[in-house]
Amino acid sequence: MSLFFQLVVSGLASGAIYAALAIALVLIFRATSIVNFGQGEMATFSAYCTWQMINWGVPVWLSLLICLAASFIVGIIVFRSFIQPLIGAPIEAMVVVTLGLFVLFQAVTMWIWGADQRAFPSIFPDGGIAIGGVQVRISALGTLLALAIAALSIGLVFRFTRLGLSMRASAYDRTKSMLVGIKVQRMLMLGWGLAAVIGMIAAVLIAPRLLLSPTMMTPILFYGLAAATLGGWDSPFGAVVGGLLVGVAESLGGSYLPMVGAELRIVVPIALTLIILLVKPVGLFGSYKVTKL
Amino acid sequence: MTLLDVRGLSASYGKVQALFDCSFSVGDGEFVALLGANGAGKTTMLRALSGIARSSGTISFDGQRLDARPPEERLRLGIAHVPQGRGTFAEFTVDENLSLGAITLSDAAQVRRDKERWYQTFPRLRERRNRLAGNLSGGEQQMLAVARALMSRPKLLMCDEPSLGLAPAITAEIFEIFKDLHKRHRMTLLVVEQNADLTLQFADTAFVIETGHIVATSPAHEMLHNQDIQKSYLGV
Numbered sequence: 001m002s003l004f005f006q007l008v009v010s011g012l013a014s015g016a017i018y019a020a021l022a023i024a025l026v027l028i029f030r031a032t033s034i035v036n037f038g039q040g041e042m043a044t045f046s047a048y049c050t051w052q053m054i055n056w057g058v059p060v061w062l063s064l065l066i067c068l069a070a071s072f073i074v075g076i077i078v079f080r081s082f083i084q085p086l087i088g089a090p091i092e093a094m095v096v097v098t099l100g101l102f103v104l105f106q107a108v109t110m111w112i113w114g115a116d117q118r119a120f121p122s123i124f125p126d127g128g129i130a131i132g133g134v135q136v137r138i139s140a141l142g143t144l145l146a147l148a149i150a151a152l153s154i155g156l157v158f159r160f161t162r163l164g165l166s167m168r169a170s171a172y173d174r175t176k177s178m179l180v181g182i183k184v185q186r187m188l189m190l191g192w193g194l195a196a197v198i199g200m201i202a203a204v205l206i207a208p209r210l211l212l213s214p215t216m217m218t219p220i221l222f223y224g225l226a227a228a229t230l231g232g233w234d235s236p237f238g239a240v241v242g243g244l245l246v247g248v249a250e251s252l253g254g255s256y257l258p259m260v261g262a263e264l265r266i267v268v269p270i271a272l273t274l275i276i277l278l279v280k281p282v283g284l285f286g287s288y289k290v291t292k293l
Numbered sequence: 294m295t296l297l298d299v300r301g302l303s304a305s306y307g308k309v310q311a312l313f314d315c316s317f318s319v320g321d322g323e324f325v326a327l328l329g330a331n332g333a334g335k336t337t338m339l340r341a342l343s344g345i346a347r348s349s350g351t352i353s354f355d356g357q358r359l360d361a362r363p364p365e366e367r368l369r370l371g372i373a374h375v376p377q378g379r380g381t382f383a384e385f386t387v388d389e390n391l392s393l394g395a396i397t398l399s400d401a402a403q404v405r406r407d408k409e410r411w412y413q414t415f416p417r418l419r420e421r422r423n424r425l426a427g428n429l430s431g432g433e434q435q436m437l438a439v440a441r442a443l444m445s446r447p448k449l450l451m452c453d454e455p456s457l458g459l460a461p462a463i464t465a466e467i468f469e470i471f472k473d474l475h476k477r478h479r480m481t482l483l484v485v486e487q488n489a490d491l492t493l494q495f496a497d498t499a500f501v502i503e504t505g506h507i508v509a510t511s512p513a514h515e516m517l518h519n520q521d522i523q524k525s526y527l528g529v
Contacts, residue, residue, distance in 0.1 A: 162396060169382060169393055176380050178345060181368035181397035181445060 005134045007251045013140035014223075015247020016147035018269075020202035021217075021224030022231065022239035023151065024195040029233045030171040031191035032083060034094045038101025040217030040224065042078070043199035045105045046071040047207050047216070048113050050200075051120055060121060064204065068197050075196025079189045087188075109214040120207035143205050150201055151240050154194075158236075167191060219266055223250070226269035229276050232286020241284065246272060296321040296481050297342075297449060302350035304334075304341045311337040312348070313505045319449070319498075324475045324482045326496035326513060328489045334505040335485040336377055339451050342483075343367055343374035355448060369397050371448035377457065377485075379438040383427030387418055390426050390437055394444030404444070411440040414470065432463035439470065450474070451483045456491065464488070468495050493517040 021040060028036045036042075046067055053063035082097055124142035128135050158164035169177045170187035177184050202224075203217055210216050227246045231238025250268040276283060297319040304312040311334045319325050329335050340346035344364035352359040359367050368374075373394075381390050391411065395404045412419035415436045421429060426437055435455055442450055452471075456464040472495050474480040486492040493499055493513045501509040501522060509522050516522055 162392070165389060165392055166396055169385070169396075172382055172384060175345060176376070176382060177393075178364040179343060179368070179374050179376060179380060180393045180441070181365040182393075183365055 002133050003255075004252075005132075007255055008248055009134060009136055009140060011248035011251030012244055013137070013143050013247070014250065015227075015244035016143045017202050017206045017220065017243075018223040018227045018246050019147055019240045019243020020150060020198055020205070021220055022227035022243045023154065023236050024199040024202070025224055025228045026231070026233060026236050026239045027154075027191050027195045027198070029228070030236075031167070031188045032087070033091070034083065034098060035225070036101065036195070037095070037098040037221065038078075038105055039195065039199050040203075040221035041102050041105035041109070041214075042071075042074065042196055043203035044212075044214060044217045045109050046074070046196070046200035047120065047203035047212060048109055048214075050204055051118055051207075051212055052113075054121060060123060064123070068200060071196040071200040072193040075193040076189050078196070079192035083192065084185065084189075106214050106218075113214070115214060117211040117213045120204070120212045122208035123204070139208070146201060146205060147240070147243075150198060151236070154198075154236060163190075222266060223247075223269045226273045226276075228283075229273050230283055232283030234287060235283070235285040238283055238285030294321045295319070296323075296355060297483075298351075298353040299342070300351045300353075302338075302341060302348055302352065304337050304346050304348040306337070306346075311505050312341065314350070315502070315505075315507050317500055317507055317510065319481060319483060321448075322475075322479045322481055323498060324471070324496045324513075325484070326489075326492040326499040327483060327485045327502060328487075328492065328499055328516075329502040331487065332504075333502045335502055336453055337505075338502065339374055339376075339453050339483070339485055342451060343372055345374075365397065368445055368447075371446070373442035373445050373447035373450050375438045375442045375450070375452040375455070377453040379431075379434045381426040381429075381434050381437050381441065383425065385426055386423050387426055387429070387437055388422045390441050391418075391444050394441035395446075397445060407444055407446070411443055414473075415440050431458050432460070432466070435459060435463070435467055436470075439467070443474075447480075449481045449483060451485075453485045454487065455484065456486060456488045464491065468492075471495060489523070490517070 021043070024039050025036060028034060049070060050063050050067040053066065054060055078101065082101065086093060086097060122139055124139040128137040158168055166182045167187045167190060170182055170184045174184050202220065206220060207216065223246055227242035228239050230245060231242030246269055249272060250265050253268045254265045295318045299318065300316050302312055302315045303310065315338065327335050327338060337346055341348035342352060344362065344367045348360070350360065354370060354372060357370060359370070382393060385393065391408050395407060398404055417433055418437055418440060421433065426434060429437060439452065455467050468491060471482055471484065475482055484492060484496065493516055496513040499511060499513045499516045500507050
């Protein structure tokens, strides 16, 4: 039983990272009806920038702050240069553009920093604490806490501020939002910036565990996609629940299902996505209409 | 004094031209009815005025040229548009819808006072303030749409077919509110309607629009009794 709880806890910690990426994906999907396949690679790029600054001797927290701000700006630039001109274009064109972002950011990262893996410092102290016989790493708790803070602050801003209300309205209906005087393009732009920031949070949380490499976030994108599909593509809350569930399912599946094992873990999110799409295509908390391609 | 002056306004949807060289003006504090059959171009006219449909020609409002300005700037200058089919945000609460109406205003205390004022005018909205707009009845949604438009403190309130899909009693209630806004608050109103008889009883002036042209203009009470216009254009 202790093994079970151990697996659940480590699953939750991974799940927090999938949830963060899923939140980023969902924010963009809600606002612009686009799945940003480049989200993970954009996050990797941000993590590399952070690593570079730390390597130059800049304090870790300052590097993080600067790079979070830079990620926000990169998100905005990506929106302005690649997405805004295409608003209203067919969905296929959008998919190709975001796949292009995937290739672009991976290539740029590899071009600047090469393909070697780099050690990324953990922002949390080493060690663990025992809670009722279950060993919990401090980094796992820290990761969950970071997700909770990020998700909660987004939730509060969305629910209680004028800016959040404008962003939600823009995502809900562009024409109506224009009619009440919201600068819709600016809100969509902010959405892309915010998503890039959250994506980076996911990347710097997982980088110490996976080691930094240009393809670090590629598998995480699958988990993020599964989490968003499970939670529902128009629900940030669903993304959090979906992420945590996918993390736990992966952790339990990898240990209890002999045919999966550690090597085939990536099958878990893909299988989950397939099952959700067959059983409940809108996800647990979603209400979005289903599009068949 | 003229509040809105439109000269040579044309608009099209793709290749289909919906408005041809329309010119008219609306005085400050005037209640204007824009009448016409289905597909005559009434909705396009409002959309062109609020800036969500592209148009050519000149639109002057309160001494300023509007035609090159985006919708949100026109709203800031004082044009509020209640679109056809209410245009409320169905998945947002009544209170949030009112907040959205005032999203261009930064004085939070003033916004609260305005909300209070419109809740007094529309007590049913106050009772339902935490409900989702999508769960309101058609009449309540129309009231919410009007109240939301008023939250932006407009000089001109444009309303597209407020009677659409509503029971006659509710429609009458909404027109009473228009009358009150018009008489007591000196609000300028531009109301698009198919229900000519009802609208003409409340309006000062009426324009008739047919296949994109303004074909008749006269004081509302004259048009109410002008059998020719009623027969030719309004299908009465």
